[in-house]
Amino acid sequence: MNILVTVDKNWAIGNQGQLLVSIPEDQRLLREETLGGIIVMGRKTFETLPGKQPLYGRINVILSKDRNYQVKGAVVCHSLEESLEFLKQYPQASVFIIGGSSIYDQFLPYCDTVHATFIDYEYSADTHFPDLDKSGEWSLTAESDEHTYFNLCYSFRMYQKK
Template identity: 55%
Template sequence: MQLIAAVDSNWAIGNKGELLVSIPQDKKQFQELTMGGVILGGRKTMEGLPGGTTLKGRKNVILTNRSDYRYSDGVIVHSVEEALEELRRFPEEQIYIIGGEQIYRQFLPYCDKAYITKIDYAYEADTHFPNLDEDPEWEMTHISDEQTYYDLEYHFTIYQRK
């Protein structure tokens, strides 16, 4: 399993239920990486995706504690254990954990790779991704050339579990 996120310079990922910023090249990378695979996200993350529905071309798994929850054609699970059991049904598929904060933290132990877009700016934020730079089990194995979007600078990075 892999994690995929865009983080600011403090590893923040969101504020008041919204992403910190929308960078077209980051969205393009997300689409290219996840297309044809399986994405797992929390209810709020999935409801915040463009179009107000599940993402086409991917199997969508949604983790929520709401027992009666339904969302488009997404597969609904209610615990980490149930999610892992569901994900075992796709042994040949690439699986991406797409957030939010609680989901990232719950699934980090099961992942061995993270695609992180690191934005060189500190936003006001209330949700964060685990800081992989401070985690001795992880190391950055790739960093792209500096990218820019208007006055924003960012890098595409890959972290691997040691």
């Protein structure tokens, strides 16, 4: 399984329930990488999508503790175990975890690849992703050249579980 995440230089991912920044090239990469695959997200992340609608061309899996929560065109699971059981029927390389924080924390042990958009900037944030550079479990295996979006510098990094 894969994780797609955007982090700042301190591995921050959000503040007060919002993304830190929206970079068009990062959004394009998410579309391209996940099209035809399976995306897994929490309810709060799902409700930030345009129109609160499942993303087209993908199987959308939403985790919610609310047993009555339903979304037309998506699969709703109520626990990590239930979602892992559902995902067994698909090739693990086609599964992408897209957030939020608690979903990342739950699924990280089951993933072998993290695609991180790494922003060379420090935001005010209250939510962080584990620092894979300091983890003994992950290796940086690829990094793009530096890109810019207005005054932000960022790169795309790939980490593999050792």
